[in-house]
Amino acid sequence: MNMAVIGIGLIGGSMVKDLRKTNYIGKVFGVDLNPVHSKEALRSGLVDEIVALDVALAKADLIIISIPVDSAKHVVLDILENIDKTQIVTDVGSTKGGICEVVKNHKMRGRFVAGHPIAGTENSGPEAAIEGLFQNKTGIICNKNESDSDALIVVENVYKLLGMNLNYMDADEHDKHIAYVSHLSHISSFALALTVLNIEESEKNIFDMAGSGFSSTVRLAKSSPDMWKPIFQHNSAYLERALDEYIDQLHDFKTFLKHNKQEDIHMLMTKANDIRRILDGKVKEENKNTIEHEKAT
Amino acid sequence: MNMAVIGIGLIGGSMVKDLRKTNYIGKVFGVDLNPVHSKEALRSGLVDEIVALDVALAKADLIIISIPVDSAKHVVLDILENIDKTQIVTDVGSTKGGICEVVKNHKMRGRFVAGHPIAGTENSGPEAAIEGLFQNKTGIICNKNESDSDALIVVENVYKLLGMNLNYMDADEHDKHIAYVSHLSHISSFALALTVLNIEESEKNIFDMAGSGFSSTVRLAKSSPDMWKPIFQHNSAYLERALDEYIDQLHDFKTFLKHNKQEDIHMLMTKANDIRRILDGKVKEENKNTIEHEKAT
Known part of the structure; x- marks a missing residue:
C-alpha cells in the first residue's frame, strides 16, 4: 500500500x-x-x-x-x-x-x-x-x-x-492522562531550563556542573516550541490542574526546607521513590483490572 | 598506594x-x-x-x-x-x-x-x-x-x-552553583513523581503513557532519600532561592496558559531551548573568561 x-x-x-x-x-x-x-x-x-x-x-x-x-x-x-x-x-x-x-x-x-x-x-x-x-x-x-x-x-x-x-482510550480521557504523565513533564523541563538560565550567571558553570542528572531532567526543554505551543493550548485545562498540583508539591518541599523539617522531606522523597516500581512495570493488580476493563469496553 | x-x-x-x-x-x-x-x-x-x-x-x-x-x-x-x-x-x-x-x-x-x-x-x-x-x-x-x-x-x-x-572553586560558590544546576533538578524530579502519583489514579496509565520524556524527567526521583536529605539540608538557603525562581517560572506558564497567551508561551520555550547550546558546550566567550579567571585565582 x-x-x-x-x-x-x-x-x-x-x-x-x-x-x-x-x-x-x-x-x-x-x-x-x-x-x-x-x-x-x-x-x-x-x-x-x-x-x-x-x-x-x-x-x-x-x-x-x-x-x-x-x-x-x-x-x-x-x-x-x-x-x-x-x-x-x-x-x-x-x-x-x-x-x-x-x-x-x-x-x-x-x-x-x-x-x-x-x-x-x-x-x-x-x-x-x-x-x-x-x-x-x-x-x-x-x-x-x-x-x-x-x-x-x-x-x-x-x-x-x-x-x-x-x-x-476515549479522546478526552487520553488528554487528561497525557497532561499528567507527559505534558506536565515538558513544562517542568522548560521551566527548569529557564530557571537555570536566569539564575546562573555563568554558562560555563552550567556546562561543567550539569551532571547526567540535570541533563536528563532538562532534556525536554530542547523540544520544538512550534510543536508544543498548540499541544499546551489544546490541553490547557488539564495541564493547569497538573501545574497546580506540581506547584503545591514544590511549595511543600520549600516549606519543609525553610523550617528544617528533615523527616518530612525524607518522607516526600520516599513516596516519590515509588515511581521506580511503576516505571518498572510492577503496577498494582487493581489498577491493571481497571484498565483491562476499559480496554474491553 | x-x-x-x-x-x-x-x-x-x-x-x-x-x-x-x-x-x-x-x-x-x-x-x-x-x-x-x-x-x-x-x-x-x-x-x-x-x-x-x-x-x-x-x-x-x-x-x-x-x-x-x-x-x-x-x-x-x-x-x-x-x-x-x-x-x-x-x-x-x-x-x-x-x-x-x-x-x-x-x-x-x-x-x-x-x-x-x-x-x-x-x-x-x-x-x-x-x-x-x-x-x-x-x-x-x-x-x-x-x-x-x-x-x-x-x-x-x-x-x-x-x-x-x-x-x-570556593566551597560556598560551589554550593550556590550546584544548588541551581543539580540540586534543584532533583527536587523538580521528586515533585514531578509525587504529582503524577497523586493526580493519576491508574498506575497502569502511568506505565503505559510514560514515554521516554517522562522517564528521563522523573529519573532522579528514584534517588536515595538518605543521601539527598542532608544535601538539601546543607544547601537549603541556595536551594530555596532556586525553588522560588523555579516556582515563578511555572506560574508564568500557568498564567499564560490560563489567559491563552500563546505567543508568550512560545517565547518562554524558545528561551528555554537555549539550554541545548550550553549543554553542547557552546558557551559564550565572556563567560569562559570569567571562569578562567576564577580558576587562576
Whole structure:
C-alpha cells in the first residue's frame, strides 16, 4: 500500500524508516511546507517523492498526518473532503480531543483513526527521524468505535509493525492522562531550563556542573516550541490542574526546607521513590483490572 | 598506594572499579556500617577486605569518604584525628561548605582535599557501582589552597585517572552553583513523581503513557532519600532561592496558559531551548573568561 506523510519530521519520518523495512508499504509520498525539510526527506530517501497535498491524496492508500496539532485539525478536514471510501487517514498528535471533535460529524469520519504513538525525542525535523523509535512503546487509539473497522485494522497493523503495544482510550480521557504523565513533564523541563538560565550567571558553570542528572531532567526543554505551543493550548485545562498540583508539591518541599523539617522531606522523597516500581512495570493488580476493563469496553 | 573507601556505594564503588584498572592503587579496604553492602562489596571484589575504621586508617595511604554529607562531617574529624602527615583524605560530597567549615581550623586540615566528582545515577549501594561513571565529567576541588600540595596532587591524579576534567572553586560558590544546576533538578524530579502519583489514579496509565520524556524527567526521583536529605539540608538557603525562581517560572506558564497567551508561551520555550547550546558546550566567550579567571585565582 502506498503511503502519504503530511509533515516529514521526527514522528512521520521515524515511522517511514521502520515501515520501509517491512513489505507492508510501497511508495511513500511526502507533503511538507518546509522546503528544507522536503529536500532533506528526499535526499535521505525517507520519501520517494515530494508532492502537493492533492497529488498525495490521489495516490496514497494510507495518509499519516504528522504536523502540529493545530494545523492537523484543519488539514484533516481537507483530507476527508478529498478521499474515497478505500483510503485511510490517521494522525499522531499528542492531544486527541480537538481533532476528534472537528471530524465527529463528518460523513467520512469512519476513514479516520485518531492515534497517538507515545514516543519521541527532543529533536525535530526529518534529520531527527530514527529507527526503532516506537519499539515497545505504547500506541493509543482513541474513540475507535467511530472508525471503520477496516481502517482501524490497518492502523493497528502499522502500530504492531512498529513494535508498539496497543491501547484504546476515549479522546478526552487520553488528554487528561497525557497532561499528567507527559505534558506536565515538558513544562517542568522548560521551566527548569529557564530557571537555570536566569539564575546562573555563568554558562560555563552550567556546562561543567550539569551532571547526567540535570541533563536528563532538562532534556525536554530542547523540544520544538512550534510543536508544543498548540499541544499546551489544546490541553490547557488539564495541564493547569497538573501545574497546580506540581506547584503545591514544590511549595511543600520549600516549606519543609525553610523550617528544617528533615523527616518530612525524607518522607516526600520516599513516596516519590515509588515511581521506580511503576516505571518498572510492577503496577498494582487493581489498577491493571481497571484498565483491562476499559480496554474491553 | 593502598586505599580505604568509607562507604562503598555508587560513588566510592565506581571509583574503585576504574582505579583497579590502573597501577595507581594497591589494596582496597572497605569500611561500611551496612552489613549487606559490606558483604556485596567483598563478594564482587570491589574491596579486598572489610575492616573497622581504625584498621583502615592504619593501613591506607588514601582515604575516600563517600557517605552522606551529614555523616561525612563527623567522620572527617575522626579521620583527621587519627592519621599522620603522609596520609591523604578526600570526600565526594555534593555540598562542600559544611565539611570545609568543620575542618577549617584542624591542625591536619592540609591532609584533606574537598572534592566533588559530578557524576552519578539514580541508583545506590555497591551493586550500583559501574565502570566509566566519571569519564569526561567535571571533578571539582574546593578551597584548594587549604590543602597540602602533595595531597592535592594525589587527588588531582585520581580524578585524572578517572577521566575527569578538573575545576577549582570556593566551597560556598560551589554550593550556590550546584544548588541551581543539580540540586534543584532533583527536587523538580521528586515533585514531578509525587504529582503524577497523586493526580493519576491508574498506575497502569502511568506505565503505559510514560514515554521516554517522562522517564528521563522523573529519573532522579528514584534517588536515595538518605543521601539527598542532608544535601538539601546543607544547601537549603541556595536551594530555596532556586525553588522560588523555579516556582515563578511555572506560574508564568500557568498564567499564560490560563489567559491563552500563546505567543508568550512560545517565547518562554524558545528561551528555554537555549539550554541545548550550553549543554553542547557552546558557551559564550565572556563567560569562559570569567571562569578562567576564577580558576587562576
